[in-house]
Amino acid sequence: MTAKMKLHWSPKSPYVRKVMICAHELGLLPRLELVRSVAAMLKPNPAIMVDNPLSKIPTLVREDGSTLFDSILICEYLNDHAGGALFPAQGEERWQALRWHALGDGLLDVLILWRNEREREHPLQALVDAFELKTRASLKLLDAEADLIGSAPFSIGHVTLGCALGYLDYRFESLGWRALAPRLADWFSTLQARPSFQSTEPVDG
Protein backbone atom coordinates (compact mmCIF):
# COMPACT_ATOMS: atom_id res chain seq x y z
CA MET A 1 0.00 0.00 0.00
CA THR A 2 1.36 3.46 -0.88
CA ALA A 3 2.04 5.70 2.11
CA LYS A 4 -0.21 8.71 2.46
CA MET A 5 0.59 12.35 2.98
CA LYS A 6 -0.93 13.87 6.13
CA LEU A 7 -2.86 17.11 5.78
CA HIS A 8 -3.73 19.25 8.80
CA TRP A 9 -7.27 20.00 7.73
CA SER A 10 -10.54 21.68 8.66
CA PRO A 11 -13.82 21.80 6.71
CA LYS A 12 -14.12 25.54 7.44
CA SER A 13 -10.78 26.92 6.30
CA PRO A 14 -10.79 28.52 2.84
CA TYR A 15 -7.01 28.00 2.55
CA VAL A 16 -7.40 24.29 3.26
CA ARG A 17 -10.21 24.29 0.69
CA LYS A 18 -7.74 25.48 -1.99
CA VAL A 19 -5.61 22.42 -1.30
CA MET A 20 -8.59 20.06 -1.26
CA ILE A 21 -9.90 21.42 -4.57
CA CYS A 22 -6.46 21.03 -6.18
CA ALA A 23 -6.13 17.48 -4.80
CA HIS A 24 -9.60 16.64 -6.16
CA GLU A 25 -8.88 18.13 -9.59
CA LEU A 26 -5.52 16.32 -9.74
CA GLY A 27 -6.88 12.92 -8.62
CA LEU A 28 -4.75 12.97 -5.47
CA LEU A 29 -7.46 12.73 -2.79
CA PRO A 30 -6.75 9.04 -2.11
CA ARG A 31 -3.15 10.00 -1.32
CA LEU A 32 -4.18 12.31 1.55
CA GLU A 33 -4.88 11.42 5.15
CA LEU A 34 -6.96 14.26 6.60
CA VAL A 35 -6.24 15.15 10.21
CA ARG A 36 -8.83 17.45 11.77
CA SER A 37 -6.77 20.29 13.23
CA VAL A 38 -8.10 23.36 14.99
CA ALA A 39 -6.14 26.50 14.14
CA ALA A 40 -7.01 29.72 15.93
CA MET A 41 -4.95 32.90 15.96
CA LEU A 42 -5.34 33.32 19.73
CA LYS A 43 -4.65 29.69 20.60
CA PRO A 44 -1.58 28.13 18.98
CA ASN A 45 -2.12 24.38 18.60
CA PRO A 46 0.85 22.20 19.72
CA ALA A 47 -0.28 19.34 17.46
CA ILE A 48 0.02 21.58 14.39
CA MET A 49 3.20 23.21 15.68
CA VAL A 50 5.01 19.87 15.59
CA ASP A 51 4.78 20.22 11.81
CA ASN A 52 4.48 23.99 11.37
CA PRO A 53 5.82 26.49 13.93
CA LEU A 54 3.32 29.06 12.67
CA SER A 55 0.41 26.85 13.84
CA LYS A 56 -1.49 27.39 10.60
CA ILE A 57 -3.52 25.14 8.37
CA PRO A 58 -3.15 23.79 5.76
CA THR A 59 0.10 22.04 6.65
CA LEU A 60 1.21 18.99 4.69
CA VAL A 61 3.47 16.21 5.98
CA ARG A 62 4.93 14.26 3.09
CA GLU A 63 5.53 10.49 3.06
CA ASP A 64 9.15 10.99 4.18
CA GLY A 65 8.07 13.16 7.13
CA SER A 66 9.15 16.46 5.59
CA THR A 67 6.66 19.30 5.81
CA LEU A 68 5.22 21.92 3.50
CA PHE A 69 3.09 24.84 4.55
CA ASP A 70 1.25 27.78 3.09
CA SER A 71 -1.54 26.76 0.77
CA ILE A 72 0.07 28.06 -2.43
CA LEU A 73 3.17 25.96 -1.86
CA ILE A 74 1.16 22.84 -1.07
CA CYS A 75 -1.03 23.39 -4.16
CA GLU A 76 2.00 23.79 -6.40
CA TYR A 77 3.64 20.73 -4.89
CA LEU A 78 0.52 18.62 -5.54
CA ASN A 79 0.28 19.98 -9.08
CA ASP A 80 3.91 19.07 -9.70
CA HIS A 81 3.47 15.66 -8.10
CA ALA A 82 0.56 14.86 -10.43
CA GLY A 83 1.99 16.55 -13.53
CA GLY A 84 -1.07 18.82 -13.55
CA ALA A 85 -1.83 22.06 -15.38
CA LEU A 86 -3.10 24.19 -12.49
CA PHE A 87 0.08 26.31 -12.59
CA PRO A 88 0.70 27.36 -16.20
CA ALA A 89 4.41 26.96 -16.90
CA GLN A 90 5.14 30.25 -18.62
CA GLY A 91 4.04 33.37 -20.44
CA GLU A 92 1.03 35.61 -19.92
CA GLU A 93 -1.13 32.66 -18.89
CA ARG A 94 1.16 32.07 -15.90
CA TRP A 95 1.20 35.71 -14.76
CA GLN A 96 -2.55 36.00 -15.09
CA ALA A 97 -3.18 32.80 -13.11
CA LEU A 98 -0.80 33.93 -10.34
CA ARG A 99 -2.28 37.42 -10.35
CA TRP A 100 -5.81 36.07 -9.83
CA HIS A 101 -4.41 33.78 -7.17
CA ALA A 102 -2.81 36.77 -5.43
CA LEU A 103 -6.04 38.75 -5.56
CA GLY A 104 -8.14 35.84 -4.27
CA ASP A 105 -5.65 35.08 -1.50
CA GLY A 106 -5.31 38.75 -0.56
CA LEU A 107 -9.08 39.04 -0.41
CA LEU A 108 -9.19 36.00 1.88
CA ASP A 109 -6.60 37.60 4.16
CA VAL A 110 -8.73 40.75 4.37
CA LEU A 111 -11.89 38.74 5.10
CA ILE A 112 -10.24 36.68 7.86
CA LEU A 113 -8.94 39.85 9.56
CA TRP A 114 -12.31 41.55 9.07
CA ARG A 115 -14.11 38.63 10.74
CA ASN A 116 -11.64 38.65 13.65
CA GLU A 117 -12.12 42.38 14.13
CA ARG A 118 -15.92 42.34 13.97
CA GLU A 119 -16.00 39.62 16.66
CA ARG A 120 -14.08 41.74 19.15
CA GLU A 121 -16.03 43.43 21.88
CA HIS A 122 -15.05 46.86 20.56
CA PRO A 123 -14.19 46.59 16.86
CA LEU A 124 -12.07 49.41 15.48
CA GLN A 125 -14.47 51.01 13.01
CA ALA A 126 -11.73 52.53 10.83
CA LEU A 127 -10.28 49.05 10.33
CA VAL A 128 -13.65 47.50 9.53
CA ASP A 129 -14.31 50.31 7.03
CA ALA A 130 -10.92 49.71 5.36
CA PHE A 131 -11.62 45.96 5.07
CA GLU A 132 -15.01 46.64 3.50
CA LEU A 133 -13.55 49.18 1.07
CA LYS A 134 -10.88 46.72 -0.08
CA THR A 135 -13.41 43.91 -0.44
CA ARG A 136 -15.74 46.05 -2.56
CA ALA A 137 -12.82 47.29 -4.71
CA SER A 138 -11.63 43.71 -5.28
CA LEU A 139 -15.12 42.62 -6.33
CA LYS A 140 -15.38 45.58 -8.69
CA LEU A 141 -12.11 44.70 -10.40
CA LEU A 142 -13.01 41.02 -10.64
CA ASP A 143 -16.42 41.83 -12.06
CA ALA A 144 -14.75 43.89 -14.79
CA GLU A 145 -12.53 40.88 -15.57
CA ALA A 146 -15.30 38.26 -15.36
CA ASP A 147 -15.27 37.43 -19.10
CA LEU A 148 -11.50 37.02 -19.06
CA ILE A 149 -11.68 34.86 -15.97
CA GLY A 150 -14.40 32.70 -17.53
CA SER A 151 -12.47 32.11 -20.75
CA ALA A 152 -9.03 31.41 -19.26
CA PRO A 153 -7.92 27.76 -18.80
CA PHE A 154 -8.78 26.48 -15.31
CA SER A 155 -5.90 27.27 -12.95
CA ILE A 156 -4.87 28.01 -9.36
CA GLY A 157 -6.25 31.51 -10.00
CA HIS A 158 -9.78 30.13 -10.45
CA VAL A 159 -9.41 27.81 -7.46
CA THR A 160 -8.44 30.67 -5.16
CA LEU A 161 -10.97 33.20 -6.45
CA GLY A 162 -13.64 30.51 -6.01
CA CYS A 163 -12.54 29.89 -2.41
CA ALA A 164 -12.67 33.62 -1.63
CA LEU A 165 -16.17 33.97 -3.11
CA GLY A 166 -17.27 30.82 -1.28
CA TYR A 167 -15.97 32.36 1.95
CA LEU A 168 -18.02 35.49 1.28
CA ASP A 169 -21.10 33.25 1.06
CA TYR A 170 -20.09 31.38 4.21
CA ARG A 171 -19.18 34.25 6.54
CA PHE A 172 -20.31 37.49 4.86
CA GLU A 173 -23.74 36.69 3.48
CA SER A 174 -25.07 40.09 4.54
CA LEU A 175 -22.65 41.87 2.18
CA GLY A 176 -24.75 40.61 -0.75
CA TRP A 177 -21.67 40.35 -2.99
CA ARG A 178 -23.59 39.00 -6.00
CA ALA A 179 -25.42 42.32 -6.43
CA LEU A 180 -22.04 44.11 -6.40
CA ALA A 181 -20.47 41.78 -8.98
CA PRO A 182 -23.23 40.16 -11.09
CA ARG A 183 -20.99 38.99 -13.96
CA LEU A 184 -18.58 37.43 -11.51
CA ALA A 185 -21.55 35.77 -9.81
CA ASP A 186 -22.57 34.17 -13.13
CA TRP A 187 -19.08 32.77 -13.56
CA PHE A 188 -19.05 31.56 -9.96
CA SER A 189 -22.26 29.60 -10.44
CA THR A 190 -20.62 27.53 -13.20
CA LEU A 191 -17.51 27.08 -11.07
CA GLN A 192 -19.60 25.86 -8.15
CA ALA A 193 -20.98 23.05 -10.31
CA ARG A 194 -17.54 21.38 -10.45
CA PRO A 195 -17.43 18.28 -8.20
CA SER A 196 -14.24 19.61 -6.57
CA PHE A 197 -16.14 22.68 -5.38
CA GLN A 198 -19.35 20.84 -4.48
CA SER A 199 -17.54 18.34 -2.29
CA THR A 200 -15.62 21.02 -0.38
CA GLU A 201 -18.41 23.46 0.54
CA PRO A 202 -17.47 24.87 3.98
CA VAL A 203 -19.42 23.40 6.88
CA ASP A 204 -19.61 24.18 10.58
CA GLY A 205 -18.81 21.57 13.16
Ligand SMILES: N[C@@H](CCC(=O)N[C@@H](CS)C(=O)NCC(=O)O)C(=O)O
Ligand atom coordinates in the same frame (compact mmCIF):
# COMPACT_ATOMS: atom_id res chain seq x y z
N1 LIG B 1 -1.10 32.12 4.09
C1 LIG B 1 -1.59 30.95 4.75
C2 LIG B 1 -2.81 31.30 5.59
C3 LIG B 1 -3.33 30.10 6.36
C4 LIG B 1 -4.22 30.53 7.52
O1 LIG B 1 -4.17 31.67 8.01
N2 LIG B 1 -5.06 29.60 7.97
C5 LIG B 1 -5.88 29.87 9.12
C6 LIG B 1 -7.11 28.98 9.11
S1 LIG B 1 -8.32 29.55 7.95
C7 LIG B 1 -5.06 29.56 10.35
O2 LIG B 1 -4.38 28.57 10.37
N3 LIG B 1 -5.13 30.42 11.37
C8 LIG B 1 -4.44 30.22 12.60
C9 LIG B 1 -3.48 31.31 12.92
O3 LIG B 1 -3.37 32.29 12.16
O4 LIG B 1 -2.81 31.20 13.94
C10 LIG B 1 -1.94 29.88 3.70
O5 LIG B 1 -2.24 30.27 2.55
O6 LIG B 1 -1.86 28.69 4.00
